[in-house]
Structure formats: structure tokens, C-alpha cells
Amino acid sequence: MSATACIFCKIVKGEIPCFKLFESTKVLAFLDIQPLSRGHAMVIPKTHGAKLHEIPDDELAELLPVAAKLARAVGSADYNILQNNGRLAHQEVDHVHVHFIPKPSAEEGLIVGWPATKADMDGLKGLAEEVKGKL
Template sequence: MAEHLKDDCLFCRMIIGAVPTLKLLETQYSLVFLDIGPLAEGHTLIIPKYHSNTMDEVPDEYLADILPLAKKVALALGTKDYNILQNNGAIAHQHVFHVHFHVIPKPNKTEGLGIAWSRNEPGLEALKAVQEKILARIQAAV
């Protein structure tokens, strides 16, 4: 198996062809296939051909391939409404610990992704403090 793939990972095994997929597209950096437990017809997964648990661990050249592929899938689905979903970590609802992106059609109110969004309103001063903290971390990383 390639050096950046893992023998015990379901998605890595799909990448090398050891587990069958309903492949839609493939590039040097990504594999695109139908989800076997779709939320709506055409629910698609896009996975980088690089094993990592979370998106922040994936090299940029792999990530740069993802959104153009998601756009192609979204256009091919022909639905006006859709979600692009990517989860990192168990409490963020990640179930397969190989980074993956969902393209989920939303053809009507009942099919597709359902989201309950719990908004907070911390106020401008609290948001400015968060902004400063994040900007400091970004500057430290550069």
C-alpha cells in the first residue's frame, strides 16, 4: 500500500481497489464515489488519496483537488439545493476516520441533510476577542 495510506482503513482500501466502490471520478489526488447509505439520491463522497483523520492534516495539493470535484458532482446532480459536508472528530459526527467530503443533494424538505443549528449571540466585544486569539494563532503558524 502507498506510504500515505493505511492497511486497516476502509477508505484507503477503496483507493487501492481492495474494496469495491461505485466510482464517479478519480484524479491523482482524490476518489469520488456514491455513498452506500445515501441521505438522498446522488449522495457522493470525495476522499483524498492521503490518509489522515482530520482535514488539517491533509497536504494542500490534495485539498485543492476537492472543491473542483465537488462542483462537478453538484452540477451533475442537477439539483439547485445541496450541502457540502465535512466532519472532523467523533463529537463532530465523523464515523470513518479518513478525511472525506459529502456532496448531499437537498431535493426537498425531507430528503438530504437535516440540520438543527443552535446559534449563540456572544456580542461584538466577545467576537473581537475571539478574532484576536485566532489571528495571533494564524500569525504564529506563518
């Protein structure tokens, strides 16, 4: 998706209204219009990129500090920070975004389940070496 067709880029440019919570030269935070709980917000870089590795590091560096500011401002003791990359990973908008989702109760907020698997320690060791060699 091009930046001209991107809904988040249109929000950044002011072409689509939002409930703005925070703005800097690199980042914008606004309330999600399909919230999972009260205070569910999005934090986005102003540069268009579909996936995390496509965004300049200096913009990425602001995403989590802004999410932390939202957590303090909303006052939720429990919350999720979520960032998806690609359709298989449940990304719906092709522009990097971080969800701040307050979790006030078991029924509200993000509902997740992790399919547990037994770790293959030799496989993990090999994977760790492989990844470290590429960093």
C-alpha cells in the same frame, strides 16, 4: 486508525469496490452506500489522514472543485457540502471526506438544526485577534 485498516484507503487501493464517479492522482469520488438522497457522494483525498489539517494542501485544493463538478453533474439546485473532523463533530470514518448531499425536498437529504445563541461581540473580537495571531 492506520491506513491499512481504513475502509476508504481500501477503496482507494481497489480492495473494496465502489461506485466510482471521479478519480485523479490525488482525489477519488464515489457514491455513498448509505445515501441521504439520490446522488449522495463522497470526495476523499487519496492520502490517509483522519482530519483536515493532516492532509497536504495540494490534495485539499481538489476536494471542493470535485464536489462542484458533482453538483453540476447531478443537477440538484440545492445541496449540502459537509466535512466533519472528530467524533464530537460526527465523523464516522477516520479518513478525511467531503459529503456532497443533494437536497431535493425538505424530507430528503441532510436535516440539520442550528442552536442559535446571542453573540458576545467583545468575545468575538478577542477570539478573532487570537486566531489571526496564530495564522
